Amino acid sequence: MFNQKERVGSLITVPTHVTTVTRSTSPFLDFEPIALTPNPPTLPPSCLRICPQRGGYAQVQYKRNLPARGFKPWVYMVGMHAIMAYGFYKYFHGVREQRELSREKMWSRLYLTPLLQAEEDRDQVRRYYADQARAKALGIEDKVYNSERFIRPTFAITPSNVTQ
């Protein structure tokens, strides 16, 4: 753009510069770009280096002349918060109900636990006495564990054929 051009009869080189504005007529652009053309060679004597165009520059169009679509921005903001507030309201109520439901289920299990445990314990004790009787019949009197606690047997002695 700054192709220097020597003028006849002068020692000063004057850059040719941005001057004239012409309009392009592109159908795909909604604003009109500025085409640049070099300055005309004659200049006023007081203005040797960088000078405005004669008659001034035309207005540069930087705004898009389009209508703003939709609502005002704060409407979207308020709407988003309203939707979120409603969702959280429903969520908290759902969580409270879930907590109560789990409490209900838990207590029903707690009320049944002694019953189920008693049944299981009786079964274990029955097996324990049966094991003791079998061991006694085989002549084994040893204690397996050095402990007074009741220990569920890890290995079971199975009869060779199905009893009963």
Add this chain to the structure above:
Amino acid sequence: MAQRDARFNQHVLVDTTPMPDHIPKVEEIGATSAPLFSAAYFIGDRCKAFNDDYMKCKEEANGRGEIECLKEGRKVTRCAASVIKDINTHCLKQFKEHWECLENNNHYLFECRKPEQALNSCVFDKLGLKKTIPGAPEGEVPVHLRPKQKYAQFPGRQY
């Protein structure tokens, strides 16, 4: 010697030896999960003392509770059996409806509020046993008395 293969056969593993005679016999509860779940709060209401007694005995037996707490365990089982028997005598229809509903709804209590309501009122009228959920927040309707159940397939009024 090495020819004794391990047998992982449940059929053979069942030990059918009966309980020795010096331990009193008790009939087992014999109910499946859904009826027990349905009657759990009534069992808890009537048998709370026996249940607590048994659990306390187990805790204090220091690991020997299986043998030492057989007596308390029998009481627990007899008490629960008495509740089931009473419900069967007086509220059989409602009881059956409720536990069949539970059976068909993945044991979700919130799907079966209508039969539960019928069962609860019948049991309260006939047996005087009441379903209360301990620890539920004060000043709120307990979840089993709310007509609307948020998590049911039909979340509106259940009855």
